[in-house]
Amino acid sequence: MPIPASQPLPPSADSAAAPADGTVTDRLVEANRRYATAFTDPGMDARPVLKVAVVSCMDARIDLHAALGLELGDCHTIRNAGGVVTDDIIRSLTISQRALGTRSVVLIHHTGCGLLNLTEDFRHDLAAEVGQRPTWAVEAFKDLDEDVRQSMQRVRTSPFLLHTDDVRGFVFDVTTGLLREIDPRP
Numbered sequence: 001m002p003i004p005a006s007q008p009l010p011p012s013a014d015s016a017a018a019p020a021d022g023t024v025t026d027r028l029v030e031a032n033r034r035y036a037t038a039f040t041d042p043g044m045d046a047r048p049v050l051k052v053a054v055v056s057c058m059d060a061r062i063d064l065h066a067a068l069g070l071e072l073g074d075c076h077t078i079r080n081a082g083g084v085v086t087d088d089i090i091r092s093l094t095i096s097q098r099a100l101g102t103r104s105v106v107l108i109h110h111t112g113c114g115l116l117n118l119t120e121d122f123r124h125d126l127a128a129e130v131g132q133r134p135t136w137a138v139e140a141f142k143d144l145d146e147d148v149r150q151s152m153q154r155v156r157t158s159p160f161l162l163h164t165d166d167v168r169g170f171v172f173d174v175t176t177g178l179l180r181e182i183d184p185r186p
């Protein structure tokens with residue numbers, strides 16, 4: 001069922017997330033103080049050790065580093081709603097490859113993605129509500145595998161990227177934690 005642009009969060013969401021004392025951001029800042037106490041400068045270069053960029057959905061259930069056995073400094077992680085290869089993802093990949101030396105691209109979509117429940121009506125409803133048409137597409141999709149293929153294709157055909165020979169796409173199952181590779185040919 002399509003989700004209207006103005007759909008509010010469920011009533012429990014806010015009260016569950018916010019700590020008793022202060023906002024959720026206050027909580028994060030406090031956690032950072034503890035983190036910094038134990039932090040030592042790893043002395044790393046900004047270039048990812050494994051020369052890989054991972055493009056993924058922003059979904060809160062995907063812990064990319066844990067799921068892929070990655071360590072600090074190993075890779076670039078580039079995330080947006082859906083893990084869709086938009087112009088801004090291409091911008092980040094271009095900088096990743098041309099300025100920071102990555103060569104491989106891994107694309108990750110996932111089961112239960114919020115974009116599976118949206119349509120471009122979201123954009124039209126939004127425009128009607130706020131009186132301004134967004135310049136971006138919602139990039140909603142119905143077929144996960146096909147959207148991964150579409151994303152691989154967008155990366156492979158980008159004129160801005162230096163390396164398009166090692167581009168692989170996957171669907172992450174949020175219930176098993178397993179990746180399923182998508183064949184670029186349907």
Ligand SMILES: [Zn+2]
Nearest residue numbers: 057059113114
């Ligand atoms: Zn998602």
